Amino acid sequence: MISFHGQGWLQLGELALAFILSALIGIEREIRQKSAGVRTYTLVGVAAALFMLVSKYGFDDVLRPQAVVLDPSRIAAQIVSGIGFIGGGVIFMRRDVVRGLTTAASVWLTAALGMACGAGMPLLAIATTFGHFAIMFGFPKIISRFRVNRKNDTVLRLVYEDGRGLLRTILLCCTQCRFTIEQVRLSSHHTKPSDPRPSSVTLYMQVKGKRPIARLIEKLGEIDGLWEVETTEDDGLE
Secondary structure (H helix, E strand, O other): OOOOOOOOHHHHHHHHHHEEEEEEEEHHHHHOOOOHHHHHHHHHHHHHHHHHHHHHHHOOOOEOOOOOOOOOOHHHHHHHHHHHHHHHOOOOOOOEEEEOOOHHHHHHHHHHHHHHHOOOOHHHHHHHHHHHHHHHHHHHHHHHOOOOOOOOEEEEEEEOOOOOOHHHHHHHHHHHHOOHHHHHHHEEOOOOOOOOOEEEEEEEEEEEOOOOOOHHHHHHHOOEEEEEEEEEEEEHOO
């Protein structure tokens, strides 16, 4: 007679709960166009739940009282360390700005709620999912209310290719990101006729805005022909 211990409706229900909760988180991330979407999050949550179920029920046929003893918490510990590879894959750096930390943390959280489903703790998994949405939607509003209502001055140093009319594109990008431009100074660097590299322009500009300067630097870094973007001291404008 074939035994189906550990493969009943209870375990299927726990997998289904992990599927639904992790898919909800994935949909929220997909709508915000993050690097990891609904498929990644759903796979992480369901896989973590399945690992937990295997850890709980998968070795019953080899266990022998006082002969073979297994620690079911070992697989849970390996999930926690193994999920770091996926989380690390969505973190990247662009123009000295680190991106993807929130996505990596949410992948880690999805694995945790999948483990909770597989461990038979549905209330904790559901509460964790509600907590995720509270953090993603509620925290930005709370922070914006308590943020000091003042504009920060920052001096940016930009180096871009000459002769392509990029100055107008740069100024338009600053305006679209809701930064005002206080001061501007330009210096051209012409190359020798024998030098194959194109001439460049170094632009120092003082910008002022309420939003994080990292957001502006990221947007400027997407402009084709703009080679360097960095914050600097006020010396370039003096």
